[in-house]
Each structure stands twice: as C-alpha cells, then as structure tokens.
Amino acid sequence: MDYLYDGSFDGLLTCIYHHYYGAAASSIYQQDYYQPGLMVNTKVVETDPALAKRVYIAIEEKISGDALEKTYHVYLSSDSNKENLILNYLRLGFKMGAKVDHYHSHPDVYSLHKLNRRVGIETHRLLGLLRFKDTGRFLYAAMSPDHHILTLIADHFADRLAGERWIIHDQKRKLAIVYVGQDDSKMKPIQDKWYLTDFAYLMEDDIADKDQHWQQLWQLYFQKIGIESRLNPRLQSQFVPQRYRRHLLEFQYTSGTRKVP
Amino acid sequence: MDIMTKLDILADAAKYDVSCSSSGVGRNNSGGTGNCRSFGICHAWSSDGRCISLLKILLSNDCIYDCQYCVNRRSNDIPRASFFPRELAELTIQFYRRNYIEGLFLSAAVEKSPDYTMEKIIRVLTLLREEYEFQGYIHVKVIPGADPLLIYRAGLLADRMSVNIEQPTEGSLRLLAPQKSLSVIYLSMKELTDKIQEHKADRRHFRHTPRFVPGGQSTQMIVGASQDSDLAILHTAQALYEKFRLKRVYFSAYVPVNKDSNLPAVNTAPPLLREHRLYQSDWLLRFYHFKAEEIVDSTHANLETEIDPKTAWALRHPEFFPLEVNRASYEELLRVPGIGTKSAWRIVSQRRVAAISVEQLKKMGVVFKRAQYFVTCKGVYAGNKPYDPAIIRKVMVPEAPLQQMSLF
Numbered sequence: 239m240d241y242l243y244d245g246s247f248d249g250l251l252t253c254i255y256h257h258y259y260g261a262a263a264s265s266i267y268q269q270d271y272y273q274p275g276l277m278v279n280t281k282v283v284e285t286d287p288a289l290a291k292r293v294y295i296a297i298e299e300k301i302s303g304d305a306l307e308k309t310y311h312v313y314l315s316s317d318s319n320k321e322n323l324i325l326n327y328l329r330l331g332f333k334m335g336a337k338v339d340h341y342h343s344h345p346d347v348y349s350l351h352k353l354n355r356r357v358g359i360e361t362h363r364l365l366g367l368l369r370f371k372d373t374g375r376f377l378y379a380a381m382s383p384d385h386h387i388l389t390l391i392a393d394h395f396a397d398r399l400a401g402e403r404w405i406i407h408d409q410k411r412k413l414a415i416v417y418v419g420q421d422d423s424k425m426k427p428i429q430d431k432w433y434l435t436d437f438a439y440l441m442e443d444d445i446a447d448k449d450q451h452w453q454q455l456w457q458l459y460f461q462k463i464g465i466e467s468r469l470n471p472r473l474q475s476q477f478v479p480q481r482y483r484r485h486l487l488e489f490q491y492t493s494g495t496r497k498v499p
Numbered sequence: 500m501d502i503m504t505k506l507d508i509l510a511d512a513a514k515y516d517v518s519c520s521s522s523g524v525g526r527n528n529s530g531g532t533g534n535c536r537s538f539g540i541c542h543a544w545s546s547d548g549r550c551i552s553l554l555k556i557l558l559s560n561d562c563i564y565d566c567q568y569c570v571n572r573r574s575n576d577i578p579r580a581s582f583f584p585r586e587l588a589e590l591t592i593q594f595y596r597r598n599y600i601e602g603l604f605l606s607a608a609v610e611k612s613p614d615y616t617m618e619k620i621i622r623v624l625t626l627l628r629e630e631y632e633f634q635g636y637i638h639v640k641v642i643p644g645a646d647p648l649l650i651y652r653a654g655l656l657a658d659r660m661s662v663n664i665e666q667p668t669e670g671s672l673r674l675l676a677p678q679k680s681l682s683v684i685y686l687s688m689k690e691l692t693d694k695i696q697e698h699k700a701d702r703r704h705f706r707h708t709p710r711f712v713p714g715g716q717s718t719q720m721i722v723g724a725s726q727d728s729d730l731a732i733l734h735t736a737q738a739l740y741e742k743f744r745l746k747r748v749y750f751s752a753y754v755p756v757n758k759d760s761n762l763p764a765v766n767t768a769p770p771l772l773r774e775h776r777l778y779q780s781d782w783l784l785r786f787y788h789f790k791a792e793e794i795v796d797s798t799h800a801n802l803e804t805e806i807d808p809k810t811a812w813a814l815r816h817p818e819f820f821p822l823e824v825n826r827a828s829y830e831e832l833l834r835v836p837g838i839g840t841k842s843a844w845r846i847v848s849q850r851r852v853a854a855i856s857v858e859q860l861k862k863m864g865v866v867f868k869r870a871q872y873f874v875t876c877k878g879v880y881a882g883n884k885p886y887d888p889a890i891i892r893k894v895m896v897p898e899a900p901l902q903q904m905s906l907f
C-alpha cells in the first residue's frame with residue numbers, strides 16, 4: 239500500500255508508525271506530488287505529532303542519535319525518492335540497531351548515506367558561499383540551494399553574527415530565516431535566536447549605498463588574488479558550480495570593478 | 500593613497516603565499532563578532548582554483564630585504580604601499596560580516612626593521628581583538644629575527660603563526676636570501692614551539708592561562724627556485740614536524756617574477772606537478788605513517804612525476820602485496836594505493852560484522868581501479884591483470900604524457 243503524507247517531518251514519522259502498527263507501507267510519497275497508479279491502494283496518513291514523537295524517540299533509542307540525524311538530513315533533501323530510502327533504512331535499522339551504519343555497502347544503507355552526504359556537502363558549502371549585503375538596517379543574504387538546508391546553517395550564523403540583525407533568504411523555496419539579534423545591553427540573547435518564515439519579497443534594491451564600496455573592494459580582491467600563470471577555470475568550476483554563481487558577488491562584474499594596469 | 504589602490508597593490512603582493520586554511524581552531528562567539536570552526540570553511544575559489552578562506556594580505560610591501568625570488572625585494576622598481584592598522588582592521592571586519600572571508604591572514608614585508616614591522620602587526624591584531632571584539636580566525640606571519648617578546652605578544656592574539664623557512668637548506672637560502680638565515684628562522688620557530696607547549700601545559704592546571712597560538716604553527720617552502728632535491732625538501736619537512744611539531748608545511752611552486760642568474764628564467768612554468776607530488780608525499784607523512792626515507796632515498800632523490808608517491812612505493816615493494824582486506828591491519832590498509840584513511844576505516848568497521856567481498860569493496864569509497872592490483876577479498880585476487888609490478892605500472896601510467904594542468 240502506498241502511503242501519502244503532507245510533506246512534514248512529523249508526517250513522515252507518522253507514516254513510519256502506521257507502517258509498523260497498521261498495514262505495511264510499500265512506499266511513501268508526498269501527497270501533493272503523487273501520481274496515482276491504477277492498481278495501487280493508497281492511504282492518506284494524517285500527521286499526528288504524538289505518534290511522530292514516539293517514532294522519533296524510538297529511532298534515537300533503538301538505533302542511534304546519529305541515525306536520527308541522518309534521517310532528518312535526508313528528509314531535507316530534494317530527492318524525489320527520499321521517503322522510501324528512509325523507510326528502507328529505518329526498517330533495517332530497527333532490526334540491527336546502531337550497527338546498521340556499519341553496513342556501508344548494503345543498498346539501503348549505502349543510498350541513504352550517499353544522500354545524507356550530499357546534503358552535508360551543500361550545507362558546508364553554503365556556510366562559505368553565502369554573501370550578505372548591508373541594507374543599512376540589517377544584513378541580507380539570498381541563496382537557491384538544491385536541498386532545504388536553510389535551518390541547518392542558521393545556528394552557525396546566529397553564533398557568528400550574534401551582534402547583527404540578519405535575514406537569509408531561500409529564494410527557491412520562498413522561505414527565510416530571520417535573526418533579530420540580542421537586545422542592546424548585549425547581556426542576554428533573546429530566547430529563540432532565529433525563526434523560519436515564508437518570505438517572497440525580493441530585497442535586491444534595498445541595499446545601502448555604502449555597501450557598494452565594500453562590494454567593489456571584494457571584487458577587486460577576488461580578481462587580484464588569482465595567479466595568472468596558474469589559471470585553472472576547470473578546477474574553479476568544480477568547486478563553485480555555475481548554479482551557485484548567481485548569488486555570488488565575485489562572479490558579477492557589473493558594478494564596475496576597477497582594472498588597474 | 501586610497502584604500503582601493505592599497506588593496507590592489509597589497510593583495511597582489513600576497514597572492515603567492517599558499518597557506519590559506521582556517522581549520523584546527525573551534526571557538527564560539529562570546530559577545531562580539533565571529534567564531535571559528537575546526538573543520539575549516541572555504542568562501543570562494545579564485546581563478547587559479549585555490550580556495551579563498553582568509554583575507555590574505557600584506558600590511559606593507561615596502562621591504563628593506565632583497566630576497567631574489569620575491570617581487571617585493573628592495574631592488575625591484577614597483578609601486579609600494581602600506582596600510583594604516585585601522586584601515587586594515589576595518590577592511591577585515593567589513594569583509595567578515597558579509598561572509599566573504601573566514602578571517603585574516605596577515606603577512607608583511609620587512610618595513611624599516613623586523614621589530615617595527617612586528618609592532619605594527621600587533622597594533623592591527625589589538626584593534627581587531629579588543630576594539631572590534633573580533634573572534635574570527637587570524638593567521639600571522641612572524642618576521643624572523645624580531646624580538647621574542649613581540650612575537651610572544653602577537654601569539655596571544657593570533658590563532659596560528661608561521662615563520663617561513665623559504666628554502667630547505669641553508670646553502671640555497673644564503674644564496675637566494677642573503678639577509679636571512681636558517682638558524683635565525685629556527686630560533687623563532689623554537690620560541691613559538693616552546694611557548695605553545697608551555698601554555699598548553701599551564702592551561703591544564705590553570706583555567707585562566709590565556710590561549711597562545713591555539714591553531715599551532717606552520718611554515719612554507721618555495722619549490723623550484725633553488726636546485727634542492729625532493730629528498731632535501733621532504734627531509735626538512737619531516738624534521739620540522741618532529742622537532743617543532745608544526746601543524747603544516749606548505750609548498751609553493753615558484754612563479755618566476757625576477758630575472759637572476761641563480762633563478763629559473765622568467766618564462767619558466769611554475770612546477771605545479773612537482774608541488775602536487777610533494778603535497779601527496781606530505782599527506783603520506785602526516786596521515787599514512789610513512790617516513791621520508793620510504794618515499795625518496797639517495798637512489799631516488801626526486802619524486803616520480805608520472806605516478807603518485809604511494810603507488811610508486813607500492814610498486815617498489817611487491818613483497819608487501821597483495822593484502823587480504825579482511826585481515827590486514829588499519830596501518831597496512833593505508834599502504835594500498837586507492838585506499839584512503841576513510842575507506843580503510845570503513846573496511847575495518849564493516850568487516851567486524853561481515854567479511855568483505857569484491858563487490859562490497861567497490862562501494863566503500865575505495866578507488867577500485869587502483870586498489871584492485873594490490874588486494875585479495877576472501878582470498879580472491881581482485882585485479883583484472885596478474886600481479887606483476889611491471890604490468891601494473893603500465894596500466895596505471897596514462898599513455899600520453901601528463902598535461903601539467905589537467906591533473907588538478
């Protein structure tokens with residue numbers, strides 16, 4: 239039987255619960271993207287946070303905290319088959335316990351590890367490739383990542399830029415993290431450091447004039463630091479794939495970088 | 500002179516420095532700007548494919564020394580510039596809060612005297628750490644011969660420091676950098692090593708002992724400016740790791756910038772392939788339990804260019820192979836071409852639960868194309884060619900001579 243869920247992590251975990259305590263799931267899909275087949279029975283699973291929590295705890299206790307984290311990260315990926323990878327991985331995990339991650343070459347473990355690694359690589363990449371602009375009131379950064387990694391990078395910037403206010407905007411998913419910062423006394427950070435919100439507004443025109451100055455300096459620096467006799471654009475594109483460049487200041491040569499003889 | 504022009508001159512002058520990593524220090528923000536992540540973060544990749552992590556810049560290029568291999572040497576007629584400490588601190592902060600960079604790598608030509616330069620460096624660091632409350636990563640170049648007290652003060656503010664050795668032997672350093680000497684360089688290195696050890700020991704007992712260069716010490720050697728062999732280079736590197744507990748030795752393929760009878764001609768291509776092989780060897784020294792003498796020796800004083808040093812070693816030691824992956828120790832697995840530290844670890848971890856077959860080995864991050872000739876799985880030889888070093892060498896070396904650049 240195909241299970242259909244609402245796309246939330248709780249919804250996915252609720253499916254796992256019913257897989258064990260109701261009719262077994264053959265596959266799990268997001269309801270919105272589901273293409274019904276003729277011969278398949280489907281069941282629309284209603285998200286139940288209480289049941290989800292029980293599964294959450296069971297993964298942590300019966301498999302491992304690490305497995306729970308991997309499951310969550312794979313859930314955040316944009317792979318259209320991720321729910322089934324998770325289902326298969328957890329099925330094996332509940333049988334084997336924490337050992338499951340030692341079976342690197344088992345197909346159910348291998349595929350999940352691989353996808354988990356992809357999400358991890360993109361998360362790590364964006365920690366470096368994100369660029370903030372100063373609007374005069376807060377810092378603003380736009381990105382369009384392959385996977386839904388927005389919440390995975392938030393803590394890093396909440397710590398690093400603790401004294402600032404900032405917004406990180408996932409333009410692809412029309413979501414943003416907003417960080418409102420500490421109060422002025424710098425003594426106590428505000429309780430919830432950041433929150434996730436819908437965000438469809440394009441900020442590009444709101445950038446303060448003085449930001450231009452630093453942008454130009456960065457573009458100049460970027461241009462100067464390459465060594466001509468070692469030029470290697472192929473290597474450069476390996477590290478900074480084209481799809482990331484749209485949001486990268488140093489690949490936009492429009493704002494008049496000075497060329498000095 | 501405006502800051503644009505200064506940046507132009509002083510970034511250009513710093514670009515030949517290779518080390519740029521920010522890894523090895525973990526620190527959360529405790530009320531200021533910035534933090535450090537031990538895993539290291541790259542922020543951009545320049546047109547030559549190198550990672551940009553730190554704002555790599557010279558405080559000044561107005562040098563009183565005349566090292567032959569250096570663009571900034573006194574006898575060159577080039578535009579000179581110097582930052583005011585506050586200018587550079589502001590630049591660092593503004594780049595950092597926009598997430599362009601992970602921190603600062605501050606280097607300097609010897610302006611007026613080693614002490615004068617070191618003091619100016621300390622001024623930048625003090626501004627950043629105290630006034631701007633900057634907690635991001637700072638790497639500082641030590642000016643050899645500066646007063647130990649000044650070096651010590653800088654070390655209390657920096658995350659990593661490096662004294663560049665430049666050349667592997669005293670002879671070539673004397674020849675190419677007449678005002679420098681290895682003994683002075685070693686003295687400054689030793690100062691740092693001792694102080695780092697001291698602070699580490701003290702911090703175990705006294706919580707309030709300040710941190711001193713928590714990211715450790717590194718150095719850089721220029722490759723290809725002098726006649727030194729890879730044997731000399733790797734021996735020196737090994738000694739530096741052992742004696743001074745350096746975190747990294749960086750190699751920099753010499754880019755000819757000056758005309759001089761002691762140097763390669765100006766249109767010579769930088770020896771990138773050699774630099775690459777040296778880094779591979781350095782990797783073997785640091786993570787694969789190799790000794791320099793195993794990688795090169797007096798009969799093979801230079802690294803082979805057509806084959807990586809680990810494979811070269813394996814082909815010289817047929818008695819060691821093929822290894823049974825289900826029995827070999829972790830250290831032995833590390834000797835197999837195509838098996839890295841991670842895949843060796845995976846093999847050891849998985850075989851605890853079940854013996855490994857050839858098919859499984861392929862899925863464990865092993866570069867099977869290389870490893871197949873050197874291993875057996877459950878007693879079965881994995882290679883598609885008989886185990887014979889001469890034959891294996893033939894299959895492993897690409898037909899056409901390696902294009903230098905295509906390697907990377």
Ligand code: SF4
Pocket residue numbers: 562563564565566569570571572573607608609676
């Ligand atoms: S001391 Fe440094 S900057 Fe000055 S000439 Fe020598 S290498 Fe160049």
